[in-house]
Amino acid sequence: MVRGMAKYLVNLPAVTGRRLVIALPLIWLAVFFFLPLIETLQVSFTSARRGIPPYEPLWGIGDDGFFTNFTTGNYALLLQYWSDYFGPAFNSIKLAFFSTLVCLIFAYPMSWWIARSNEKWRTILLVLVMLPFWTSSLLRIYALIGLLNPNGFINAAGLWLGLIDAPIQMMQTDFSIYMGMVLTYLPLMILPLYAVMVRLDADLLDAAADLGGSGMQIFRTIILPLTLPGIIAGSLLVFIPAVGEFVIPALLGGPDQLMMGKVLWTEFFRNRDWPVASAIAMLLLAILTVPIIYARYQDGRDTVAEMPNPKRAEAG
């Protein structure tokens, strides 16, 4: 970071044009991401009130001069009733984890197949992967309900063909939730995997086979390590939004499946307790950023270690 800044200062005249290009998204992020985040953080340290907005200002200048309403009460509340929040948090993380896993298992061979098919087909297949993204996710969930219902298409077809005697309970089960999750998040896993796989030089596989590698050995020693960045990127892309997901479990799951997203929603809109809701959001964010920062740190360390040193290479 410091080195980056120093480099930036040294190259100051050269980067004038580039600065604008970087500045625009940076300003956008500051206004629409960073400021709301700061706001949420502030709200989490105040107390609720009736009115608009439904929370006390954290600080301000009134008739008696500077005042502050700082309190850690919301976090204390979360700690006090931690068992009420722990369950949904656990449910959310479990759902996100297994959804990521199932997505990975499905997406890996699919991406491989797309990346290895000829160029003409690749584009078509990629469009097919992304096509569901162009329809409303809610619509897709309702379509799924239509398929999985006790009197839905699958049960009706099964009954008509005589494969089953009575409708199978598919809705309001783990099966229906995971179906919905995978249906929604699969493209987010496929795209980064595809991106690394399509760049994987086919000669490397021939070389490994030529040197005596069996199929499994080639996978373990060549393909897996070289597609790992895609696995990490895809998993983060699926896992992060999946933790906050509450529409899919609400529509496809049973009443016992309380998710963190739902709790958050309830605190915000049903209880109108924004400070507690903000505290939950901040805590969740903290829990989620730790593995991401760790992953980035690992990634960064690798990059630095593998940084080519042209001078050294030439000298040898």
Add this chain to the structure above:
Amino acid sequence: MAPFIRLKSISKHFADVVAVDNLSLDIEKGELFCLLGASGCGKSTLLRLLAGFESPTKGTIEIDGQDMAGVAPADRPVNFMFQNYALFPHMSVADNIGYGLRRAGMRGTELGERVESLLKLVRLQKLGGRKPHQLSGGQRQRVALARALARRPKLLLLDEPLAALDKKLREDTQFELVDIQEKLGTTFIVVTHDQEEAMTLAGRIGIMDAGQLVQVDAPRSLYERPKSSFVADFLGTISFVDAIVASCDKTSITIGGDLNICAASDDDLPVGSAVKLAIRPEKIYLSRTKNGGVNEIEVVVEDLAYLGFATNYRVKTASGQMFKLQQQQRRSLDAPLSWGETGYVHFDPQDVIVLKD
């Protein structure tokens, strides 16, 4: 004794493209054989067929007396060196070289010693811990060579092994490659589109065109005695003269009445038959004055290019026949012929190649 490698009328089709067309070839043990041809002539496909990455549509491949049909790349006594080297980017140089040995179950000190000796063979002793992208192009090429030699193959296939190197490095590496080949006695088949590379490396060269071998011979025979105008034209520069046989002591050939060229030919050519004569530029001498020998033709200088060690000329006869020739400046005091000047070309009947196609 059967040859080490025997290709019997093999063909390879990709959809409706014929990459290799009914090709037969024998290669002896310990040979350094070059497949030379323009891109798309099928030479790389032939190499991939030998490695086992592709299987022939028709015909058989025998290596060391064994039919290779259905034998996987890993089970062949063959290794492959890729044009882009195909080094594993996430592994160190030592791990790249040791990859094939580990797959064969080698571990521990035995593995370490073998890798060390291979690093020594290609003069990269101190670089075992580097990653491929930390190496220069020449170093990467040597890692690829060491990795391909690690399993001690009986046959090493090299696909454009020097194409990615710059000219100066390429010349040094050519001799190094020949040295290593001679030291190990491994049979090498090298695919290249660079004729100088093929001439330097190979004991024998096979020239390929449109999936077929046009001529297989030692470099000297290919250059001095090409059997077709394709080969004559493909290797180096040459001047062609269309001619009709008009008989002489050996074979005298006349064209258009004003050119009378004598050529030595082993074949008895019937009078009146059409042939093509070909003469290499360095076999033609250019002089200011007539000195009255055989094959002396008056010409005008059309174009010249001074190269330092020599001068390339394009000269034209009165009837419009072009000759390309190269004149060495042995005595710098000689005043060379310049644009538009008239002179005489001379060449020995022995140096005229008679082609029947």
